[in-house]
Amino acid sequence: MNIPENLCSTVQASAPGRVNLLGEHTDYNDGFVLPIAIPQRTTVALTRNGTASEFAVRTGAFEGEARFSFGTPPTEQFATYVYGCIAGLGARGVHVPGLDIGVDSQVPMGVGLSSSAALEVATLRALRDLLALNLDDVAIALLAQRAETEYAGVHCGIMDQMASSLADSGSMLFLDTRTLDRRLLPLPPGSGLLVLDSGISRSLANTAYNRRRAECQEAARLLGVESLRDVGGIAALDALPETLRRRARHVTTENARVLRAREGVDAAEFGRLMNASHASLRDDFEVSIEPLDRLVALLQSDPGVYGARLTGAGFGGACVALCQAGHERAVARRVLSCYANHRGRLLVPPPEPHIIR
Ligand code: GLA
Numbered sequence: 001m002n003i004p005e006n007l008c009s010t011v012q013a014s015a016p017g018r019v020n021l022l023g024e025h026t027d028y029n030d031g032f033v034l035p036i037a038i039p040q041r042t043t044v045a046l047t048r049n050g051t052a053s054e055f056a057v058r059t060g061a062f063e064g065e066a067r068f069s070f071g072t073p074p075t076e077q078f079a080t081y082v083y084g085c086i087a088g089l090g091a092r093g094v095h096v097p098g099l100d101i102g103v104d105s106q107v108p109m110g111v112g113l114s115s116s117a118a119l120e121v122a123t124l125r126a127l128r129d130l131l132a133l134n135l136d137d138v139a140i141a142l143l144a145q146r147a148e149t150e151y152a153g154v155h156c157g158i159m160d161q162m163a164s165s166l167a168d169s170g171s172m173l174f175l176d177t178r179t180l181d182r183r184l185l186p187l188p189p190g191s192g193l194l195v196l197d198s199g200i201s202r203s204l205a206n207t208a209y210n211r212r213r214a215e216c217q218e219a220a221r222l223l224g225v226e227s228l229r230d231v232g233g234i235a236a237l238d239a240l241p242e243t244l245r246r247r248a249r250h251v252t253t254e255n256a257r258v259l260r261a262r263e264g265v266d267a268a269e270f271g272r273l274m275n276a277s278h279a280s281l282r283d284d285f286e287v288s289i290e291p292l293d294r295l296v297a298l299l300q301s302d303p304g305v306y307g308a309r310l311t312g313a314g315f316g317g318a319c320v321a322l323c324q325a326g327h328e329r330a331v332a333r334r335v336l337s338c339y340a341n342h343r344g345r346l347l348v349p350p351p352e353p354h355i356i357r
Helices: 077-091 115-131 137-151 159-166 205-223 234-239 242-262 267-283 290-300 328-338
Strands: 010-022 032-048 054-059 065-069 099-105 171-176 182-186 191-197 305-310 318-324 345-348
Touching: 010 115, 010 159, 010 191, 010 242, 010 267, 010 318, 032 115, 032 159, 032 242, 032 345, 054 077, 065 077, 077 099, 077 115, 077 137, 099 115, 115 137, 115 159, 137 159, 159 171, 191 290, 191 328, 205 234, 205 242, 234 242, 242 267, 267 290, 267 305, 267 318, 290 305, 290 318, 290 328, 318 328, 328 345
Parallel strands: 054 099
Antiparallel strands: 010 032, 032 099, 032 171, 054 065, 171 182, 191 318, 191 345, 305 318
C-alpha cells in the first residue's frame, strides 16, 4: 500500500517548565525578571489525521480525549492551550491541517511552574517542525502568550513563555520584559536550586492576579507614567493612596532586586534578595498566604539555604530556595519533616522514588 508520507509521519517536540528566582509580578509592569528552566519538560507529538481541521488531544495526565475543530474551541482547559496555538497561527494565515495530538508532561501542574507555557511552547515547536514555519524562539513565546491571553483567558505577562522558549536549566534568564532584551547568567557559584510544593492549590490566583494587575495599572495612571517600570524611585510613590503605594513599592523594589542580581552577586547576597522579595510579596503585594510563609520561614532558617521565597503568582503553589550546591535533597527532607502538611513535596530537583514524601 502506498501511504502518502505526510499521513503517517509524527513530529515530536518538547519544552520545559520554569521557576522564577526573582522579579515577581513585574512582567506585566514592563519590568525585569529572572527565571530558570526546570528539568521537567512537556512533550507534544503531532500526527496528521487526514482531515482538514479536526483535532484530537490525548494526554495521560487528564485521561481521555478532547476533540475540537478550527473555530470551535474545546471545553477542556488543557486542550484550550493547544487550541490557542493553532488558532493563533490561523490568525497569521497559517492553515494547520487536522491532527492527532499526544501530550506527555513531567512538569508539575497548578503549582506556579508554568505547565501551561510548557504545553504551548512544545505545541508551537512541534507545529513549526511539522509545517516548516519560519518562527524564531521569541515569535514562539509571543504566540504562546497570545494563546494564553486570547484563548485561555489568563491575562499573564510574557515571562513564562519566554522562559519556556529561551531558558535552559543550567542558566538564569535575565529578561527585560519591555524590550525583550535578555541574557543568560550563571547561578551564583556554589549554589543549587530547590523547589517545594506547599500542597496548597492556587484557587484564588486568577481573580487576585487580575486585581493586582488592575491596581498596578491604576497606580501607573495616577503617577502619570506608562507603567510602573518608569517610576524613578520609591519617594515618587508618596502621592499614591496607601494600598496602591504598597503595590507600586513592591514592583519598584522588586525591579531593583533583579537588576542587582544581574550584576553577578554571590550566593549569600542572592539569598538575601530572595528573602526581601518574599517579604515584599507578603507585605506590600499581599499575594502570600500563611502556609507559604511557614514553608518559606522553614527554608530560610535551614543552615543549607541562602534564601527562599514563594514563586509564581502566589496564593498557594511552590516555593523556591537557593541552597548550598549538593545539599538540596537534604534540605528538602529536613524542611518537609517540619512542615505540617502531608501534601508538601519535593518538585526540583526531580524527586527520586525513595525520597518522595
Ligand atoms: C504568572 C504569570 C506571569 C507572571 C507571574 C508573576 O506566572 O503567568 O506572567 O506575571 O505570574 O510574576
